[in-house]
Amino acid sequence: MDVVVSPALTIPAAELTWRFSRSSGPGGQHVNTSDSRVELLWNVAGSAVLTEEQRGMLRRRLQNRLVAGVLTVTASEQRSQLRNRETALARLAALVADGLAPAPPKRRRTKPTRGSNYRRLDAKKQRSATKQQRRRPPRD
Numbered sequence: 814m815d816v817v818v819s820p821a822l823t824i825p826a827a828e829l830t831w832r833f834s835r836s837s838g839p840g841g842q843h844v845n846t847s848d849s850r851v852e853l854l855w856n857v858a859g860s861a862v863l864t865e866e867q868r869g870m871l872r873r874r875l876q877n878r879l880v881a882g883v884l885t886v887t888a889s890e891q892r893s894q895l896r897n898r899e900t901a902l903a904r905l906a907a908l909v910a911d912g913l914a915p916a917p918p919k920r921r922r923t924k925p926t927r928g929s930n931y932r933r934l935d936a937k938k939q940r941s942a943t944k945q946q947r948r949r950p951p952r953d
Contacts, residue, residue, distance in 0.1 A: 814826050814898075814902065816829070816902055816905055816906050816909075817906065818906050818909045818910050818913070819910060819913075822862060822863075822867075822909070822913070823862065824855065824860070824862060824905070824909070825862065828855060828856065828860055828861070828862070829853060829854070829855055830853075830854040830855075830856075831851065831852070831853060831854075831898070832851075832852040832854065833848035833849075833850065833851060833852070833894065834848055834850045834852070835848055835849070835850060848894065849889065849891070849892060849893060849894045849897055850887065850888070850889035850897065851887065851888045851889070851894060851897040851898050851900075851901045852885060852886070852887050852901075853885070853886045853887075853888075853898075853901040853902065853904075853905055854883050854884070854885050854886075855883065855884045855886075855905060856882060856883050856884075857871050857872065857875070857879060857882055857883065857884050858872075858881075858882025858883075859882065867913055870912065870913060871884075871909065871912045871913065874911075874912040875908065875912050878908070884905070884908065884909075886901045886904045886905045886908065887901070888900040888901040888904065
């Protein structure tokens with residue numbers, strides 16, 4: 814089952830590795846016998862569908878999720894292995910699409926307006942007055 818990330822990028826099923834294990838959580842006796850937890854592994858470093866530029870971008874943006882160049886996605890929310898497989902594929906596609914998305918434009922810093930500054934200071938004065946009213950009155 815190929816993963817379509819975008820119209821220009823499709824990860825072939827041959828590059829994906831699946832691992833299954835027993836899932837935790839509710840399910841009664843069924844959960845003790847079925848391997849419904851899914852781990853989907855994709856080797857970013859050795860993928861043939863990525864260009865060097867895309868590979869470098871994914872390595873930078875997903876560096877906290879990569880282990881030796883391999884991206885791992887787990888799914889164990891559903892009781893069915895098939896549904897967990899579908900969930901893992903969707904997560905992988907979303908992760909790769911986010912990793913390859915162009916960076917947003919830099920934010921241009923602007924000076925706060927006079928009105929917003931006035932509202933901020935007014936809110937601070939009100940908060941200060943509220944806290945002063947909570948204090949114990951001074952002893953005479």
